[in-house]
Amino acid sequence: MIRTGLFGLVALAVIAGAAGLWITRTTPAEPGRFEALSGDPERGETVFVAAGCASCHHAPDAEGESKRVLAGGQRFPSDFGTFVAPNISTDPEHGIGAWEIGDFAGAVTQGVSPDGAHYYPAFPYAAYTRMADQDVADLWAFWQTLPADPTPSAAHEIAFPFSIRRSIGVWKALYLDDDWITPAEEPQLERGRTLVEALAHCGECHTPRTTLGGLDIDRWLGGAPNPSGEGTIPSLRPEDLDWSASDIAYYLESGFTPDYDSVGGHMVAVVENFAQLEAADREAVAAYLKALPGGE
């Protein structure tokens, strides 16, 4: 009787362990899915700007053109510790110059490294997972035009238990979902949704998080505490943000609010990116925000 009980317990532990390993495993992109696509570097530049890659991965003191040298080194404090952006320049040793497109797609859309480790979701792959395959291919084609930088990546400063990368598998099972968050019935709203929910990853800061660090989708874009310091990131929902569509588009272009205060904090980098996109893209974001539930 005791022996059976013990056996049952062991069996249960083995099953639980196996289930744990299953949940926490990495699932790379299907082989061949991206290799077949041919990327357009010019379109890729738009994806690059909209996705804000350089904003987090340029060197801490970079200005102007050198912001396209993706040497890493910027620090991002959070409740889980401090993340340090890695070198993702085209350097084959310290950057990602030796990667293939499948490696790149796995990293960007699934948060998986070429050697099968999970990336921390400070890298906003939970938004990028909604990217179109062609956008990934175009982005990778543009990437090949970027400079190499030999700065080694610094380690993240993350405390136990979050230092166990395997635990990110549980996080992904809960929060990595490539479904869209809102419906979009016409092309402008679709474009706005691609920008807000995928590329520009607006929800990462403007949506509150659960205690496990996942986005609380029920309060999508409803505003949140600033993850890296004091203050709050404002809500973008129509019941809170009473700016007109043209106010929103003008803000994304000029950085001026309707009462001519200027943009501050990390949003400066976001506006810098949006200012480089076409006017139609800024208008699409404005249309998307105005169409959120609670609006007209």
Add this chain to the structure above:
Amino acid sequence: MFRLAAIAATAVAIASPTLAQDDDFEDVLTARQGMFRILAINLGIIGDMAKGDTEYDAEQATMAADNLHAVSMINPLILFPEGSDAEAIDGTRALPAIWENTDDVGSKWADLGEAVSGLQEVAGDGREALGPALGPVGNACKACHDEYRASE
């Protein structure tokens, strides 16, 4: 009785430094926030014309640009005494980094002056001239706010 007085004295001693500090800086906070408000109001006159929200008026646009230029001639560091940062007192978003980089703050303020001069030159030339000249002004605002002002 004595004990009560001691407690009260301690309470005052604990509470007063912050109070005194806030009082000390009340004038500079009002002045510097007013300075930025003057910038915003005058930028608004020109920006609304650039957007097409209001009709272009050469005289008003020139007056607003002249005001922007006048404010840019103020040396802002006078209004930012040591200790008047967001970590030390309430009612400001000025980051302590300002006092570690006063040269850089000064040079960014000079960039604003240059951008505003550009705007001043073209403010009377018609609506179309405003937008392109506003760009550098906005960039000058952003460049400083990016590093030296806390998010709301």
